[in-house]
Amino acid sequence: MENITVIIMLLFGVAFLSILSKKYNFPIPIVLVLCGVVISIVPGLPVIALNPDVVFIIFLPPLLYHAAWYTSWSEFKQTVRPITLAAVGLVLFTTVAVAIAAHMLIDDISWPLAFLLGAIVSPPDAVSATSITKGLGLHPRLIAILEGESLLNDASGLVAYKYALTAIVAGNFVLWQAGLNFFIMSTLGIAIGLGVGFVMSFVHKKFVCDEVIEATLTLLTPFASYLIAEHYECSGVLAVVTTGLYLSARSGTIFTHESRMMTGTIWSVLTNILNGLIFILIGLQLRQIMEGIGDYSGMSLFIWGAAVSIVVIVVRFLWVVPATLIPRFLSKKIREKEEFDYRNMIIFGWSGMRGVVSMAAALALPLTINNDTEAFPLRNLIIFLVFCVILSTLVIQGLTLPWVIRKLKIEPYSILAEEYNVRNVIVSETITHIEDNFSLLNDDLLHNIKSKYEVKFNRLQKTELPANFFGKGNMLGGEIFNDFTKLQIDLLNVERSKLEVMHKAGAVNEEIFRKIEKELDLEESRLWMEIYDN
16 A cells, blocks of 8 residues: 555656646656655655556556557558658667677677667657657658657567567577567558458447546557457557557547547656656666666676667667668659658657667566466666666656757748648538538528638638628527537538548648548537527
């Protein structure tokens, strides 16, 4: 009971610091990792450790699912080449480079342990990337690559992690068998993810009619996808990511507006708590971890932590240059289709912040091996080195990224201009729909409903209009008011349908899509309240 009280109080502290970070525009991931450091040095706090077997189950499914949910499938398809190169090639390259450096620097680390460390620190974190780059005016294509990479590299990094862990526990490793198993596990994991997504899509669309039940099922879906895949010894990570992408692409048709509003809020709260909790747990264990590596000198630990962090940072730059230039050199189509700016390579290279997934993977290392007869070798040292990488990349790269962008003198991409164009298309299409389909309506009703969208259009053209264009004395009767309100709801569905079509065609940025979708959901909720109140 005491431990639960401590965790809840620390979560309150993290929530308060999150408020300050929002107010002063300070990236939350950096706040969390610094909280972990502070917690570790506060005297009197208990050491709280979760069972390593349940760390993955608690943290990974919801965090990966949430990241997949907010990844645009259309943008993902358009940037699949650079995403794949980074999410697979760069992860394996980083794993090997870190393994070599760790094995050369630290005498006690065997090759399997070195590869395990490399696999843990190889994937950048989706939450960190999006939190730190948000509002910096980066081009949507670059943001899509960073988010897509951060999503898929968790899968490739954790698969490599699993094989390295198997080599340590079982004591053997055959490369060709690992490669074949990787392909089979990945393929079956994706298939299971698609299956779970299809079933849940059918359930949401045909049976669920209550937003609370729908939100509950949404929370349970990633755990179901992960556990089913793991039961059949497939990639639970890929299954969760696939399910998230599948359902997210269909969220406009399978969920009601109430469900989208509720689940969006619940998921934001849940992921915020889980991100805070993982760094609270590492903070509460860090003192014990440091005691577990007390045989090493402080200078050695500092050198090892710094060296591994430098390798992680430098390797990303060594990869991004050939991965960007070679495809352009070999393909005329790429040169003609994709704009090139060397400054984007620098930003991409400097955006490899590690975060919660690496920390969860480190905490999930087993305590013992060989049927619980032997302690897991160098577990504390590996967790310490992982924390060093997370701390250095988040603090050094995260805090300096805005400065790097300013020094490169990159003109901020105006997402407002894109939003203006999207809204213009939607409003114009809706006005056309009114003119084509509602000509037989009551004149007053037709005038009022058309005027609403004309006002939207005029506001888009920056035309100043009276705040109450219906006039103070123009009070509609209850019956007409309900007809007017229901008609507005029908037209909101027209707007939503057009938005969905543009989104599926890749003509709408994911951030704009979610913003307008939320506005439509809120407006529909308000209109239904007007109907119920009359």
